[in-house]
Amino acid sequence: xxxxELFVGQSASLKKRFTSEELVQFSEISLDKNPxxxxxEYASKSPFGKRIVYGYLTASLFSGLIGSKLPGNGSIYLGQxxxxxxxxxxxxxxxxxxxxxxIRDDKPIITLETICVNNKGEVLIDGNAVVKLIE
Amino acid sequence: xxxxELFVGQSASLKKRFTSEELVQFSEISLDKNPxxxxxEYASKSPFGKRIVYGYLTASLFSGLIGSKLPGNGSIYLGQxxxxxxxxxxxxxxxxxxxxxxIRDDKPIITLETICVNNKGEVLIDGNAVVKLIE
Numbered sequence: 001x002x003x004x005e006l007f008v009g010q011s012a013s014l015k016k017r018f019t020s021e022e023l024v025q026f027s028e029i030s031l032d033k034n035p036x037x038x039x040x041e042y043a044s045k046s047p048f049g050k051r052i053v054y055g056y057l058t059a060s061l062f063s064g065l066i067g068s069k070l071p072g073n074g075s076i077y078l079g080q081x082x083x084x085x086x087x088x089x090x091x092x093x094x095x096x097x098x099x100x101x102x103i104r105d106d107k108p109i110i111t112l113e114t115i116c117v118n119n120k121g122e123v124l125i126d127g128n129a130v131v132k133l134i135e
Numbered sequence: 136x137x138x139x140e141l142f143v144g145q146s147a148s149l150k151k152r153f154t155s156e157e158l159v160q161f162s163e164i165s166l167d168k169n170p171x172x173x174x175x176e177y178a179s180k181s182p183f184g185k186r187i188v189y190g191y192l193t194a195s196l197f198s199g200l201i202g203s204k205l206p207g208n209g210s211i212y213l214g215q216x217x218x219x220x221x222x223x224x225x226x227x228x229x230x231x232x233x234x235x236x237x238i239r240d241d242k243p244i245i246t247l248e249t250i251c252v253n254n255k256g257e258v259l260i261d262g263n264a265v266v267k268l269i270e
Binding site: 014016022025026029030031032033034035036037046047054055056057059060061063064065066067068072073074075076077078079080081082083084134 | 149151157160161164165166167168169170171172181182189190191192194195196198199200201202203207208209210211212213214215216217218219269
């Protein structure tokens with residue numbers, strides 16, 4: 001989208017369930033072999049009781065929304081804050097939403113609230129993204 | 136590692152070059168189809184002049200270091216801040232480093248500085264991670 005098409009309050013969402021295969025792929029890319037994500041038996045003995053999704057992997061949906069939808073092409077990430085509030089379980093459906101909270105007057109730089117919730121409406125991840133738009 | 140083995144100033148690093156195949160894999164997982172990462176022709180006309188690596192993908196090396204090395208197994212991510220200072224080009228070697236900056240007295244929670252540099256020593260990404268250790 002062009003800068004002129006953006007407004008405060010504008011948002012975009014997507015839903016996704018992460019698969020075991022995606023956890024394995026992400027473990028290979030990131031070199032993160034933490035068994036809480038990969039080993040069912042280890043995870044069953046942890047406080048979570050079952051495998052959880054990499055926080056970064058869930059948060060990458062914000063990158064997806066920003067890079068592909070809002071603002072989409074031309075987006076360059078400048079910063080991101082992430083608070084991991086609750087675990088995301090393997091196979092659980094999550095909804096990621098980004099909402100524009102600020103558009104600078106002087107530069108093509110926008111701030112978006114980034115939030116991920118489960119089907120009970122519980123916040124799993126929140127934070128903010130700062131994005132520059134090149135046109 | 137156990138909490139008792141950790142100390143302020145302790146660090147872990149890794150080096151990596153991201154491949155075109157990994158950009159495609161990450162685009163599928165994150166649903167981020169921004170052509171600045173995927174389309175050589177589009178990228179050649181951008182201010183960067185060539186394809187750049189997803190900021191999240193580079194930053195996922197911090198997840199790798201934390202989940203696999205420092206503190207390793209038992210690490211649960213509570214938060215992460217990321218500042219994307221310079222682009223990471225496809226094929227460029229980067230070095231990610233995490234360094235413990237704080238260990239809480241009351242809870243098994245540590246803060247780490249997270250930094251990624253290129254071969255010229257230029258900072259590409261910096262920020263902080265907050266991690267809980269379950270034992």
